[in-house]
Amino acid sequence: MAWRRGQAYGQGLRDRVAAAARLSLRAAAARSAVSPSCVAKARARLRRTGEATPGPQRNHVPPRPAPLEGALRARVAAAADATLAELRAWTLAEHGVRAGQPVTWKALARLGPTLEKTAARGRAGPPRRGPGAPRPGRSRAGVRPGQAGVPR
Structure with a gap:
């Protein structure tokens, strides 16, 4: 069974480790495919509290503000x-x-406040053009303003 960071081992595995109390730490760890440290901690919790279930996981640092x-x-x-x-x-x-x-x-x-945009915060850069819009400084006929009748 692969260990997943931040998550406790399953209860079935914990029960198998607790049932292997007659075996040594390393033998029980090899049999359950976990580390000897895991077996030692599970046995210590069983002796201390009488439970084989995992304890609650907490973040011990409260947010500063x-x-x-x-x-x-x-x-x-x-x-x-x-x-x-x-x-x-x-x-x-x-x-x-x-x-x-x-x-x-x-x-x-x-x-939970929402992010609001104000009118003073316009887009960065020129406005977008649509697919048929003329390029800036050009008319639809492809002629520059002021040069009527002169093709490109």
């Missing part, structure tokens, strides 16, 4: 067009919490 989510929500409502840099500067100035750009972005994602 988690206590400020209410204040951040109010700030975004007041200044909806604030950039990430402005929100980071506000967080540092008002609350003394230094948060990086990815942390601020994830905090905003948890709040």
Whole structure:
């Protein structure tokens, strides 16, 4: 059985490891196709808690701006067009919490605001042309403006 990062082994495998209590660590590991460390940890958990089931997996690091989510929500409502840099500067100035750009972005994602475009943010570059639209500076006849009657 292949180990998948971040996921516990199946309960059937854990039961087989627990049933092989009379075997040595290495023999039980070879029999179940897992590492000796896995067998040792499963046996230790069985001795400590009496359970062969896996424990809960947790992220032990709380998000840095988690206590400020209410204040951040109010700030975004007041200044909806604030950039990430402005929100980071506000967080540092008002609350003394230094948060990086990815942390601020994830905090905003948890709040769930939508990204709005303003009229001042036009497209970068010239407008798109359709398949039959004339090229800029040309008329439909392929003649430059001001040179009527002169073919290309």
